[in-house]
Every structure is written in C-alpha cells, then in structure tokens.
Amino acid sequence: MTDQRSQAEIVRQSLKRRYRKERRFRAYGMAAIAIALSALVILFADIIGKGYTGFIKTTITLDVQLNGEAMYLDDPTDADQISMADFNAPIINALGELIPGVEDRAAQRELSRLVGSYGANQIRDLLRSQPELLGTTQTMTFLAHDRVSVYVKHADNPSYSVRLSDQQIEWVDYLLEQGAIETAFNDVFFQSGDSREPSNAGILGAIVGSLLTMAVTLAIAFPVGVAAAVYLEEFAPQNKFTDFIEVNINNLAAVPSIIFGLLGLAVFIGLFGMPRSVPVVGGLVIALMTLPTIIISSRAAIKSVPPSIREAAEGLGASKMQVVMHHVVPLAMPGMMTGSIIGMAQALGETAPLLLIGMVAFIVEIPDGFFSSATVLPVQIYLWASSAEQGFIELASAGIMILLTFMISMNALAIWLRKRLERRW
Structure with a gap:
C-alpha cells in the first residue's frame, strides 16, 4: 500500500513539473510575441511620426x-x-x-x-x-x-x-x-520626381520606375520560373545532373542580393553594353534574384496536387503533357501565383543590386519607357535618407510608408488569392 502511494506521489510530482514547464514555455512564447509586436509598434510609430509631415x-x-x-x-x-x-x-x-x-x-x-x-x-x-x-x-x-x-x-x-x-x-x-x-x-509629393529642394521633391518618378522594373521582372521571372518548376517536377529524369540543378537552385535562394547586382553589372552592362539606370536592366537583375524563390514555391505547389488527379487523367487516356498542362498546372496555379507575388514583394524592397547597376542616379524627369533613366522606391528612400537637409528626412520616412503600403498590399493580395483559389482534397 505504501509503495502504491509513493508511486502515485511520484506521478503527481512528475505531472506538476511537466505542467510547470508547459506554462513556462507558453509564457516564453507569449513574451516573445509581445516583444516582437512592441518592436513592430515602435518601428511604425517612429516611421509615421517622422513621415506624416512629408504629406x-x-x-x-x-x-x-x-x-x-x-x-x-x-x-x-x-x-x-x-x-x-x-x-x-x-x-x-x-x-x-x-x-x-x-x-x-x-x-x-x-x-x-x-x-x-x-x-x-x-x-x-x-x-x-x-x-x-x-x-x-x-x-x-x-x-x-x-x-x-x-x-x-x-x-x-x-x-x-x-x-x-x-x-x-x-x-x-x-x-x-x-x-x-x-x-x-x-x-x-505625388506629382513630381526628385529635386534638389525638399519642398519640390516628389515620389512619382520612383513609383513609375518601380512599376516598370517590376513589370520586366514579372514578365521574365514568372514564366521561366513556372516552366523550370514544371520540368523539374514532372519531366526531368532523376539523376545526378538533376540533383545538381536542384541543389544549386536552393543555394541561389540564399545568395546575398548584391551578388546578383555584380552579375548584372558584369553581364548586362559590361558584356552586352546595356545602358545603366534603366528599368530593363533593373528588371533583368531582379528577375535573376527572384527566380529561385518562384521555382521553389512553384515546385511545392505542384507537389501538393494529389497523385490521384494524375492517375485519373492517365486512366482516361491523357498524355503526360495533357495531364500536366490541363490538370496539374491549373490546380497548382494558386500556389504558384502566391509564391510569385511574395517573391515580387521581396524584390520590390531590394536596393543593393540596383545600386551596382547605376539606378542610384538623380532622376528629375518621370520615366516614360523601359529604356528611360529611372530610379526605384528603395533607392529613392536611400538617397533622401543620406541627405543632410532635414526636409529630406521626413520625405524618406514618407517614402518608407508608401513602400510598406505597396509591400503589405502585395502580401495581402497573395493571402487573398491563396484563400480564394485554393482547393482542398
């Protein structure tokens, strides 16, 4: 009887210790979330406090x-x-x-x-x-x-x-x-380009430059990334060469963005002689940087399609190409689009690779084409923040607010597309 009581006491003490550990772990998690939210609130309060006067x-x-x-x-x-x-x-x-x-x-x-x-x-x-x-x-x-x-x-x-x-x-x-x-x-601020005087400086030139650059990036990165993902996932043979390509795609996703700027400087400007500070070159560089993200997310979306879809289509006599193009890709497209939008949002905030290809120039005129001299939002913010004039400091904070608005909107669009188009099996 005594042994049974001692065993029950040991179990109770063990449960108490486990529950205490669980409460501590929960408290640590809540504290971490509170610290992260506090840092986020402080960051936004500082940006808005300095930037609202820019409007x-x-x-x-x-x-x-x-x-x-x-x-x-x-x-x-x-x-x-x-x-x-x-x-x-x-x-x-x-x-x-x-x-x-x-x-x-x-x-x-x-x-x-x-x-x-x-x-x-x-x-x-x-x-x-x-x-x-x-x-x-x-x-x-x-x-x-x-x-x-x-x-x-x-x-x-x-x-x-x-x-x-x-x-x-x-x-x-x-x-x-x-x-x-x-x-x-x-x-x-919303109707003009950059200026030597803060009172006359505007963000429109940088917004147009960013849109043109992102258009080039999307036109190149999305079709190439999706095609590469479809080939690697559905058609490529499993051998050492394919494994080598997959490893390098994963490695490229972790390469610092400035390396892609050096690549663009050496290839597009140095080798092909393309002009500096134009949206086409900027879009090509950002497309190279965004491709690994799009390929990885697209492959994950293709893998999420149940094998039964493929088997049913093949059982009805569809060829491999018909299975992929008529069934797998349409069902995986919501995930592909979500990954692409997130990759584009990340690319929108990149500065380092664009600095190396000359998109740090002082641009007064609004760009009117893909080969016009232009700058982008992150670079424009960098230029204003590095200026000694106090008027440019509030413009830099206002520009950060606009950039964050674009990025939050793109991420919200990705979430909406995922919820709206996803299918459950």
Whole structure:
C-alpha cells in the first residue's frame, strides 16, 4: 500500500513539473510575441511620426505685381529677354508689401529666401504661357522654402533644428498671423520626381520606375520560373545532373542580393553594353534574384496536387503533357501565383543590386519607357535618407510608408488569392 502511494506521489510530482514547464514555455512564447509586436509598434510609430509631415506642404500666397520694369522684361515672347529677366523681383516686392520696413538689400535677400527657388520659375512659366498678364497683379501661391516648412511644421519639436535667422523667424510668424503662410496636402509629393529642394521633391518618378522594373521582372521571372518548376517536377529524369540543378537552385535562394547586382553589372552592362539606370536592366537583375524563390514555391505547389488527379487523367487516356498542362498546372496555379507575388514583394524592397547597376542616379524627369533613366522606391528612400537637409528626412520616412503600403498590399493580395483559389482534397 505504501509503495502504491509513493508511486502515485511520484506521478503527481512528475505531472506538476511537466505542467510547470508547459506554462513556462507558453509564457516564453507569449513574451516573445509581445516583444516582437512592441518592436513592430515602435518601428511604425517612429516611421509615421517622422513621415506624416512629408504629406504636408507649406505655401505662401502673395499678390504679385508682374511689373515689366522691375523684371527688366518688355516682351515675354522674346526668349532672350526671358532668359535675362529677374523673376525674383516681383516676389520680393510682394513680400515687401506684406512686411513693410524692409529696405536694404541684405534684408531683401533674406526676405526672398522665405520662398523656394522654384517661385521665380513659376512666374516665368506663367508669363511664357500667358504674355498678356504682364503688367497685371496676380494672386499666386508659392511653395515655401524647405527651412520655412521645417520651422512651420516642427517649431515645437526639439529634434529638428531651425535654420532660420531671428529676423526670418519673426517674418514667418507675422506671415502666419496674416494667413499668408498655410499648410495643405502635399500633392507635389505625388506629382513630381526628385529635386534638389525638399519642398519640390516628389515620389512619382520612383513609383513609375518601380512599376516598370517590376513589370520586366514579372514578365521574365514568372514564366521561366513556372516552366523550370514544371520540368523539374514532372519531366526531368532523376539523376545526378538533376540533383545538381536542384541543389544549386536552393543555394541561389540564399545568395546575398548584391551578388546578383555584380552579375548584372558584369553581364548586362559590361558584356552586352546595356545602358545603366534603366528599368530593363533593373528588371533583368531582379528577375535573376527572384527566380529561385518562384521555382521553389512553384515546385511545392505542384507537389501538393494529389497523385490521384494524375492517375485519373492517365486512366482516361491523357498524355503526360495533357495531364500536366490541363490538370496539374491549373490546380497548382494558386500556389504558384502566391509564391510569385511574395517573391515580387521581396524584390520590390531590394536596393543593393540596383545600386551596382547605376539606378542610384538623380532622376528629375518621370520615366516614360523601359529604356528611360529611372530610379526605384528603395533607392529613392536611400538617397533622401543620406541627405543632410532635414526636409529630406521626413520625405524618406514618407517614402518608407508608401513602400510598406505597396509591400503589405502585395502580401495581402497573395493571402487573398491563396484563400480564394485554393482547393482542398
């Protein structure tokens, strides 16, 4: 009887220890998830906290007198006069009307720096398109200088240093009181390419460049990857050569992306003489990098098709090609598409291989074709983040938010396709 009690006590103690271990393991798992979620929340909070102001622009609205005498301009249709005219003078005069008492030239130069350098170009383009406006007074809205914009949006944030003089700060505060300086949604950010001034820089050129590059990548990587997966899984004989190919495909999936950049630099640019910084070359390099991922995911999707499907089709007299093309591939296509979209989302965030093929250039114009000079979203973010201007820091964070939106959308699309198209057997 005593032995039975001692055995039961041993069992109870053993169960208690096991349950304690299970609770500790569960607690460790929950703590790990909490740490990961906390890090994710901190990351997103930091990005959004720095980037949301990138979607806000600061403008100055002025009543500009298009005085030909002040601009040394008699005929706006004369290209020589347009090239020699002083289009900053109307801006300085308009600011002087709002802020009286600015007489000496040094003060006027400081006053003119409240408006971005593209303000003069705005007046020039207006007179070039509508010469009849010479001599009239027009209400015009200009983008404020990026230093003014940083001050208006971050005056209470000690992490942003104000690079305005005390006199300029006094003028800006006065213009804010008068309602001449306002903030609004930054449509310029979505309508233009890169610029030397943060207030005029936009993300549209990088978005178009990314879309063109991804189009080339998809057009090459998806059909080649699916065809390779179908051949290796359904038609290739099982021998040492096939095993060698499979091992190398798995190894290529783990190769650092910069190696593919070196390959693209040596082959596409060095050997074939293709131009740098164009979506075609970028797409070819990214396609090489994405191929192993697509092949592996496509083979997994083909393996998931039950053997009974093949056997039933063969029993009805279908050839090997008919079995594969009419039954196996259509049933495996949802998995193939899911893997391809995930691979494309990964490729969208790649920077290193594109830096090596020259897609780090300063691109102002929006690319209009696959052979136009272009950059992509990750490279554009890298360029802005490495800039010393504080205005570019918020643009880099805003660009990260857009890039994350694209990547989350692509992953959500992959999940939706998998749920929508998958079949259970």
